[in-house]
Amino acid sequence: MIGGKLLHGGDYNPEQWLEYPEILEEDIRLMKEAHVNCVTLGVFSWAVLEPEEGTYNFGWMEEIIDRLGAEGIQVVLATPSGAMPHWLTAKYPEVMQVQPDGTKNLPGKRHNFCYTSPVMRAKTRALDHELSARMGRKENVILWHISNELGGNFGDSSCHCEQCQESFRGWLKERYGTLDALNHAYWGRFWSHAYSGWDQIHSPAPHGEWTMTGLTLDWRRFVTEQMRSFCRMEIETVRRNSALPVTTNFMEFFKGLDYQKMRDDLDVISWDSYPFWHERKDEVPTAVLAAANHNVMRSLKKKPFLLMESVPSAVNWRKHNPVKRPGMHMLSSMQAVAHGSDSVQYFQWRKGRGAYEKFHGAVLGHKNGSGTRTFREVSEVGARLEGVSELLDGTVNMPKAAIIFDWENWWAVEDTTGPRLDTDYVASVVSHYRAFWEAGIDTDIIGMEDSLEGYRLVAAPLNYMYREGYAERVRSFVGNGGIYVTTCFSGMVGESDLCFIGRHPLEDVLGIIQEEIDAPGEEFTNSFSYGGKEYPVGELREVIRAKEGTDIHAVYREDYVAGLPVVTEHRFGEGAAWYLAADTGRCFLKDFYRDRFREAGMNNSLDIELPYGVTVAERSADDGRRIVFVMNFKGEPVKLEGIGRWTDAETGESYEGTLDLEGFSCLLLRGNAEID
Ligand code: GAL
Numbered sequence: 275m276i277g278g279k280l281l282h283g284g285d286y287n288p289e290q291w292l293e294y295p296e297i298l299e300e301d302i303r304l305m306k307e308a309h310v311n312c313v314t315l316g317v318f319s320w321a322v323l324e325p326e327e328g329t330y331n332f333g334w335m336e337e338i339i340d341r342l343g344a345e346g347i348q349v350v351l352a353t354p355s356g357a358m359p360h361w362l363t364a365k366y367p368e369v370m371q372v373q374p375d376g377t378k379n380l381p382g383k384r385h386n387f388c389y390t391s392p393v394m395r396a397k398t399r400a401l402d403h404e405l406s407a408r409m410g411r412k413e414n415v416i417l418w419h420i421s422n423e424l425g426g427n428f429g430d431s432s433c434h435c436e437q438c439q440e441s442f443r444g445w446l447k448e449r450y451g452t453l454d455a456l457n458h459a460y461w462g463r464f465w466s467h468a469y470s471g472w473d474q475i476h477s478p479a480p481h482g483e484w485t486m487t488g489l490t491l492d493w494r495r496f497v498t499e500q501m502r503s504f505c506r507m508e509i510e511t512v513r514r515n516s517a518l519p520v521t522t523n524f525m526e527f528f529k530g531l532d533y534q535k536m537r538d539d540l541d542v543i544s545w546d547s548y549p550f551w552h553e554r555k556d557e558v559p560t561a562v563l564a565a566a567n568h569n570v571m572r573s574l575k576k577k578p579f580l581l582m583e584s585v586p587s588a589v590n591w592r593k594h595n596p597v598k599r600p601g602m603h604m605l606s607s608m609q610a611v612a613h614g615s616d617s618v619q620y621f622q623w624r625k626g627r628g629a630y631e632k633f634h635g636a637v638l639g640h641k642n643g644s645g646t647r648t649f650r651e652v653s654e655v656g657a658r659l660e661g662v663s664e665l666l667d668g669t670v671n672m673p674k675a676a677i678i679f680d681w682e683n684w685w686a687v688e689d690t691t692g693p694r695l696d697t698d699y700v701a702s703v704v705s706h707y708r709a710f711w712e713a714g715i716d717t718d719i720i721g722m723e724d725s726l727e728g729y730r731l732v733a734a735p736l737n738y739m740y741r742e743g744y745a746e747r748v749r750s751f752v753g754n755g756g757i758y759v760t761t762c763f764s765g766m767v768g769e770s771d772l773c774f775i776g777r778h779p780l781e782d783v784l785g786i787i788q789e790e791i792d793a794p795g796e797e798f799t800n801s802f803s804y805g806g807k808e809y810p811v812g813e814l815r816e817v818i819r820a821k822e823g824t825d826i827h828a829v830y831r832e833d834y835v836a837g838l839p840v841v842t843e844h845r846f847g848e849g850a851a852w853y854l855a856a857d858t859g860r861c862f863l864k865d866f867y868r869d870r871f872r873e874a875g876m877n878n879s880l881d882i883e884l885p886y887g888v889t890v891a892e893r894s895a896d897d898g899r900r901i902v903f904v905m906n907f908k909g910e911p912v913k914l915e916g917i918g919r920w921t922d923a924e925t926g927e928s929y930e931g932t933l934d935l936e937g938f939s940c941l942l943l944r945g946n947a948e949i950d
Pocket residue numbers: 422423546548583589621631634
């Protein structure tokens with residue numbers, strides 16, 4: 275926890291209000307009232323900090339940092355490369371991105387710089403140097419926030435300019451050494467696509483080469499590497515003047531950059547969470563998706579992360595933008611903390627008067643100052659975080675289960691053609707995660723390069739591409755007693771999307787032989803029964819054979835595959851490997867994993883079956899502290915039955931046997947053994 279406390283505050287953009295001194299005065303006063311102890315400054319302030327090339331204007335920022343410091347408010351300081359000033363794009367047009375179809379972007383918007391451009395790097399470096407030299411040692415500045423949502427420009431923001439093409443070719447030369455090796459990796463003789471010169475290689479484009487999946491995969495890897503090197507350049511620059519830790523704010527399941535590759539450059543992981551609460555009456559799918567995202571972030575370093583942005587009311591960029599219903603702001607904020615966040619920060623402190631985000635929710639609106647429900651609810655969150663800071667200091671989630679979610683696999687499985695064209699990897703991972711969430715079993719969500727040690731259960735849905743060393747890690751995980759669950763269309767290709775030939779790399783562990791994969795239309799229904807219940811199969815169905823010694827727990831009931839296995843189990847070493855040959859629905863996954871949890875000796879912290887909409891997560895510390903978060907995502911009260919003896923960690927109230935939860939609420943409990 276930075277400075278031993280949970281952070282509460284958010285993006286503060288006072289440069290928009292420099293002509294309104296009374297507003298700036300009111301800001302500081304109301305921040306105190308709202309229990310704000312940390313703001314993020316400078317995210318988009320390049321044009322104010324450097325109004326002309328080489329002319330710096332830091333006075334206003336210094337004054338504000340000092341005023342905040344005098345009030346005990348800490349500052350996360352951003353480098354402002356997220357949005358470029360007009361003087362820069364006018365004088366150096368090469369800093370603008372080029373789209374895949376060759377169109378050069380015009381100035382404006384944000385997050386749209388060419389991350390290869392030496393000019394962009396030089397100009398960013400110069401400003402970062404000045405900024406860190408002037409502000410990097412201020413007592414209340416606690417963290418560097420590098421740029422903003424790298425790569426996030428309303429979708430794909432890779433740059434296809436000539437400089438990027440050249441760098442890409444250089445990167446490929448390093449990776450493959452020879453064109454022969456590259457052509458083999460891309461299976462280039464197919465359609466006569468083999469290259470005979472490095473300069474023939476061009477990034478994937480809709481009007482050019484988009485059919486060679488190996489190339490597309492490498493382009494995606496290159497984009498991450500190039501962005502990483504831009505980010506590292508910024509980190510190195512600020513580090514020369516300041517010893518503060520660094521972060522950059524990540525986004526929700528963002529496909530454009532491999533965060534598992536970027537984590538090592540950062541001291542702290544942070545991300546911006548904007549779940550679509552009240553999209554429907556049933557909040558569970560939204561809660562599950564938000565929880566999964568928090569777990570991805572926490573698992574990047576297996577440490578608490580920071581919730582860098584969230585909205586206290588409604589966003590302005592969806593078709594429907596519901597405001598958070600009473601209770602939801604507290605609940606969603608506590609959800610982040612329950613899953614490992616050491617902060618609740620907002621975008622933004624005060625709504626601007628004009629431009630694109632003037633109707634985006636903020637702590638302060640255009641009218642009524644602190645006299646709003648939003649302000650009251652934000653203040654309640656701030657007060658609550660203050661109250662539980664000490665309790666949570668040094669605590670971390672320590673799950674015994676993990677789900678594999680790997681960026682490179684994501685790219686590969688969705689770029690490949692067949693067996694379907696609409697494969698949704700995130701949806702598949704989240705559908706498995708939902709079974710864990712509903713049972714209250716906390717999970718890490720880790721990449722294929724991560725260690726599997728310490729987990730009892732690992733699930734790997736749609737694990738299409740096996741990264742280097744992955745099969746060996748799974749083999750020893752299961753051999754040493756782990757329970758491993760994987761699905762159809764797993765273990766198909768290696769790192770350059772070349773299919774494995776001969777046999778599945780984990781055939782010995784899984785105990786099955788893959789024969790073919792069927793992706794029929796929806797009229798071709800099929801089903802299977804498991805544990806006495808019948809379940810439908812989805813539209814992806816593998817035909818497999820069970821090897822000798824493999825138990826078949828369910829078979830297809832219809833069609834030409836009737837009688838062939840859908841669910842198998844193979845004991846290997848001390849553990850077991852389960853194979854789900856077909857796409858299966860939510861009801862099956864819930865029942866299936868309930869059995870696996872039992873086998874793995876896992877239950878949730880309350881040791882009860884949870885009612886729909888309720889989940890639990892636990893943060894604990896080496897000193898024996900265990901804080902259990904019990905969350906109700908239903909908008910109505912729920913009673914939990916069968917709980918042991920617990921004490922409310924905040925009020926000291928005791929509960930035994932039953933626990934009443936209000937609609938949209940979260941309680942923090944401590945086990946009695948530990949407080950006695
Ligand atoms: C984030 C971004 C913020 C703000 C916010 C609005 O993605 O970092 O600057 O635009 O979205 O929801």
